[in-house]
Amino acid sequence: MIQVVPENHQTTRTDPVAVEEAIIAVGDFSLWYGDFQALYDISVTFPKNQVTALIGASGCGKSTLLRCINRMNDLIPSVRVDGSISYEGVDLYSLAVDPVEVRRRVGMVFQKPNPFPKTIYENVAFGPRLNGFRGNLDGLVEKSLRGAALWDEVWDKLRQSGLGLSGGQQQRLCIARAMATEPDVILMDEPTSALDPIATDRIEELIHEIKKEYTVIIVTHNMQQAGRVSDRTAFMHLGVLIEEGPTDQIFTKPKHEMTERYISGHFG
């Protein structure tokens, strides 16, 4: 496959975020899988308590970028990175930072609902227990399940298997599980792509709700979804961040020709 990468590309920025309100700032970040370069000098900031959507065609590196923010890519042996990602001013890739601690602060929700084959209660309590949580675990589980709008549906079957829930409920259980470690940022990697429209709707409502307390970064293939849930949108293509800005501007007045073509459905 021929990689068409614009030489010395400058990301187009409309209304850039002031550095002070950004919780995560990515600076000149590149990533290689072995010899293959998947991300090229990405620079972007994610503002606090807002929803940012990452959009782009398959294989453009949006999931890779997302997984770099909580250092999940460390688990792939051949990965090499360059540049910085800072979280509240601390470079996540500096040697003094423990990736395990990063993942406790930056939660993640995956494409396919992946509850553990344990009870609903144990699923939510998994994260707190890792740190040897000493406190009101029942209260934390309830708070997390309420936060994920699941409490009313499962309060009477906390001791039943999480696998007995429907797909949409399982995904909300995974969100509750991520909330239980009390992170500041929640990363979502196409969280609704395995769900039906009604379940998708509930998750989108939920994303609206939780941004009061959390910063959300969501990867999505679905442009309407990006338009509905996000405050800001970043468009990526072949490992390069093409354009980033407030969602309504990206969707109505994209600055870059490629963004316009992608949004109007010419490729991807």
Added chain:
Amino acid sequence: MNTSARQSSGSAVETRLLLGDREHTKLVARKRRGAAFRMVTFIPVVLAVILILALLADVTLNSISWQVVEPRGSGQTFAWVEGFRGFGTWGRVVRLELAAQGLSAQEVEALFADSDELRKFRARNRVELMWSANGQPWRWVVANSRDRREEDYGLFTGLRNRSALLEGLEEGQNLYLNPWLDLSFFRKNASRTPIMAGLVSALFGTLWVIGLVILISLPVAVGTAIYLEEYAPDNTYTRFLEVNLRNLAGVPSIVYGILGLSVFVRLARIGPTVLAAALTLSLLILPVVVIAAREAIRAVPDSLRQASYGLGATRWQTVSRVVLPNAVNGIVTGMILAVARAIGETAPLLLIGAAAFVPRLPDGPLSTYTVIPIQIFSWISENDPEFQHVASAGIITLLGVLFLLYAFAFVVRRRFERHW
């Protein structure tokens, strides 16, 4: 109008679906070929089942025999209700026998009070329940090691000639139908007399050896599997290890026997003991258990690991809280199947010095021992044809133990089955 439209479209479908004569002939031929092929694949299954049933029937028949015996004792037999007293059966039947020999009640109680005399008596006499004695069913007999066994017939031969046998009995002879595999078989120790020989020392030897095998091989195998699946980098060294592991699983067991003899028995000076046997058998089954454990660990979906890491679990927390609990089913099943193989192993244990004649129970990892297959092997090698019945009883026991293990593995598989 609506109806006619449906009819016409219906007939159009029919003309496409209905076969002409030529196509129909083809279809019939295809179905016939399919049926023939199904038979070809079915016949081996039937053959295998028939062979297994034939083996079981042969061994079972061989464990029952008609015997013409000239007893040393009173020659009397006692009805089941007369002798059965639960745990007190032995004393009750022996008292009946001694009374029949003409001892007074005082003399009998004197014998029971003298522990030395009683031990001597026990060593020479066994209480056996015969299925039939002189034509009467369910009779207690006190078998003495110096009883003279005149003749020995198979179950069916004896049944056919039963009346002739009964009539041909001389004075002082008894005709027994002896089930060699009965409860007393599991209480008797090794002996040179077939009727006195039992499996107890081999049974306990097997329990000791297998218990140690599990203790040794389970942690090593699970540790190796975890390392190879979750920690090992994918490099030449790891691949070399994997290839070796698969080859080791195919090495003949006698080779492990030679290894065990030179390393454990001689070099480490453990001697021909339970521990040496357990170490050798552990080496023998380790590759199989490691491969099974790796398969089980690999079967745990990666999405669960991702979820665990995503919540801030360390690698060890992920392994111990997510991977192992979900792999335990496969690991236990693989372990049980490997242990079943180890239980039946004879060749390596012969090499490393399992004793054929062990008249006492093993009392620790460093005691001499025998195991069920070795005991069977030594019985089969005996001259006295009566030992063939004892060996058959041993074989049935061994098969029974293996069947119980397989059943346990099946239950475990069912019990811990996971659905993702």
